[in-house]
Amino acid sequence: MLKRTEEEIFLENYNPREYEPIAITVDIVVFGVLKITTDNYRKLDKQSLNILLVSRKEYPFKGMYSLPGGFVGSKETIDDAVKRVLKNKTGLDNIYCEQLYTFGEVGRDPRMRVISCAYIALVDTTKVQLKDAEWIDIDRVTQLTLAFDHSHIIDESLKRLRGKINYTDIVFHVLPKRFTISELQEIYETILNKKLLAAAFRRTIIDKLVETGEYTQNAGHRPSMLFEWKGF
Amino acid sequence: MLKRTEEEIFLENYNPREYEPIAITVDIVVFGVLKITTDNYRKLDKQSLNILLVSRKEYPFKGMYSLPGGFVGSKETIDDAVKRVLKNKTGLDNIYCEQLYTFGEVGRDPRMRVISCAYIALVDTTKVQLKDAEWIDIDRVTQLTLAFDHSHIIDESLKRLRGKINYTDIVFHVLPKRFTISELQEIYETILNKKLLAAAFRRTIIDKLVETGEYTQNAGHRPSMLFEWKGF
DNA sequence: TGAATAGTGTCTGTGAGACAATATTAT
DNA sequence: ATAATATTGTCTCACAGACACTATTCA
Numbered sequence: 001m002l003k004r005t006e007e008e009i010f011l012e013n014y015n016p017r018e019y020e021p022i023a024i025t026v027d028i029v030v031f032g033v034l035k036i037t038t039d040n041y042r043k044l045d046k047q048s049l050n051i052l053l054v055s056r057k058e059y060p061f062k063g064m065y066s067l068p069g070g071f072v073g074s075k076e077t078i079d080d081a082v083k084r085v086l087k088n089k090t091g092l093d094n095i096y097c098e099q100l101y102t103f104g105e106v107g108r109d110p111r112m113r114v115i116s117c118a119y120i121a122l123v124d125t126t127k128v129q130l131k132d133a134e135w136i137d138i139d140r141v142t143q144l145t146l147a148f149d150h151s152h153i154i155d156e157s158l159k160r161l162r163g164k165i166n167y168t169d170i171v172f173h174v175l176p177k178r179f180t181i182s183e184l185q186e187i188y189e190t191i192l193n194k195k196l197l198a199a200a201f202r203r204t205i206i207d208k209l210v211e212t213g214e215y216t217q218n219a220g221h222r223p224s225m226l227f228e229w230k231g232f
Numbered sequence: 233m234l235k236r237t238e239e240e241i242f243l244e245n246y247n248p249r250e251y252e253p254i255a256i257t258v259d260i261v262v263f264g265v266l267k268i269t270t271d272n273y274r275k276l277d278k279q280s281l282n283i284l285l286v287s288r289k290e291y292p293f294k295g296m297y298s299l300p301g302g303f304v305g306s307k308e309t310i311d312d313a314v315k316r317v318l319k320n321k322t323g324l325d326n327i328y329c330e331q332l333y334t335f336g337e338v339g340r341d342p343r344m345r346v347i348s349c350a351y352i353a354l355v356d357t358t359k360v361q362l363k364d365a366e367w368i369d370i371d372r373v374t375q376l377t378l379a380f381d382h383s384h385i386i387d388e389s390l391k392r393l394r395g396k397i398n399y400t401d402i403v404f405h406v407l408p409k410r411f412t413i414s415e416l417q418e419i420y421e422t423i424l425n426k427k428l429l430a431a432a433f434r435r436t437i438i439d440k441l442v443e444t445g446e447y448t449q450n451a452g453h454r455p456s457m458l459f460e461w462k463g464f
Numbered sequence: 465t466g467a468a469t470a471g472t473g474t475c476t477g478t479g480a481g482a483c484a485a486t487a488t489t490a491t
Numbered sequence: 492a493t494a495a496t497a498t499t500g501t502c503t504c505a506c507a508g509a510c511a512c513t514a515t516t517c518a
Contacts, residue, residue: 074252115310181470181471199508203506219470221469222469414497429482430497451489451495453497469515476507482504491492
């Protein structure tokens with residue numbers, strides 16, 4: 001007679017309804033760039049990197065900010081759950097997103113055992129129609145105490161961005177169709193948290209871009225060309 | 233009348249058994265290097281990269297190979313489930329492992345909805361005591377049809393290895409304490425699936441290594457020095 | 465004109481690819 | 492000596508950091 005392993009015996013007799021269930025959620029770190037016009041006459045725009053947060057109106061962590069997210073339905077894929085949440089909060093389909101990491105600490109949700117599959121999403125804010133969510137500047141986000149382990153998830157998402165920015169084209173998903181190299185550089189500097197040399201940056205990035213022939217205007221200094229991403 | 237806390241109100245109304253449950257498993261791609269002595273007199277060793285597989289003895293996919301894995305208990309973290317499975321199959325604690333990706337296609341397990349959190353592990357085969365598992369050469373693994381979506385998981389794990397090998401020190405976890413640069417290069421070549429130039433390889437890797445002063449013997453050619461990894 | 469930013473030119477150091485040259489061992 | 496692999500030397504090319512220099516606009 002074949003000897004069965006413990007795992008196989010377990011599987012044979014496994015009936016999920018007899019066990020304390022584990023719920024699966026998705027939580028999404030949505031990044032977007034906002035422009036704040038600081039000088040209307042000279043059209044001086046200041047950019048900042050923002051994360052989409054939701055103010056919780058229910059237990060637990062009522063009144064605190066959390067990442068947009070929700071339970072994964074038993075008949076939908078994880079990716080579909082992410083798309084559903086993104087559509088719901090931004091009105092958009094086809095947002096760039098990728099899986100970040102799955103967080104499974106035992107006490108991370110006080111209600112019950114919840115495992116969260118975290119995603120990163122990058123979106124052009126000019127296309128977004130917000131619903132029950134706010135853009136919060138990344139500097140402020142790092143000051144806030146967020147619900148669940150969401151501060152930790154955001155830390156990890158920033159590490160991922162930092163790690164991928166130099167060998168992928170993900171940043172372009174947070175930019176509008178047309179942008180200047182300075183604007184692009186500013187986002188790199190925010191994500192990498194250090195200053196870059198304009199000359200070197202331009203040279204490394206230029207072959208991913210297409211010239212539009214158009215320029216910024218009324219900037220109070222030499223205008224800069226507007227570019228588009230080749231992969232657009 | 234006593235005022236109830238938010239938590240009490242929530243728990244009163246929440247009944248997890250009303251929902252169709254989703255089960256969570258871990259599946260682990262364990263990599264190890266085996267040496268096959270092809271010429272006993274001259275001690276000619278041929279290396280190969282292997283993956284640890286389990287032969288399934290029950291429905292579903294009975295008779296096929298699958299990755300070692302198991303259900304995540306409702307009171308254990310995902311990492312702990314991985315450690316438990318690794319201990320069970322290899323007898324070892326402290327195996328290097330990292331989370332790969334979470335796979336959540338709806339039909340991936342014919343029994344019920346199962347979401348699998350996949351991990352990569354790298355282990356020195358000389359320390360392993362196998363239990364209900366076999367080392368299968370990676371070339372053979374890619375020929376086989378595996379249970380569930382495990383072929384896909386292995387493909388992704390190889391991509392991850394390929395991506396990380398050049399900017400991390402993960403490879404060293406599959407090597408024994410002492411090894412030659414040629415052996416190290418052979419593993420790089422297997423993972424990257426291309427030949428490397430010995431001179432260039434040596435120069436890029438040498439500053440991660442410590443000389444032991446000892447040499448291989450009876451190889452039929454100039455002996456090579458045995459090195460250790462600095463991070464050991 | 466001067467302030468401010470855009471964009472170019474050029475030098476230098478680093479590091480990988482290519483490959484020639486030398487070293488050491490066993491048969 | 493010869494075969495086989497280890498190890499070193501050196502040339503070249505690509506590329507990023509540094510920084511000086513030129514260009515263009517608006518106040």
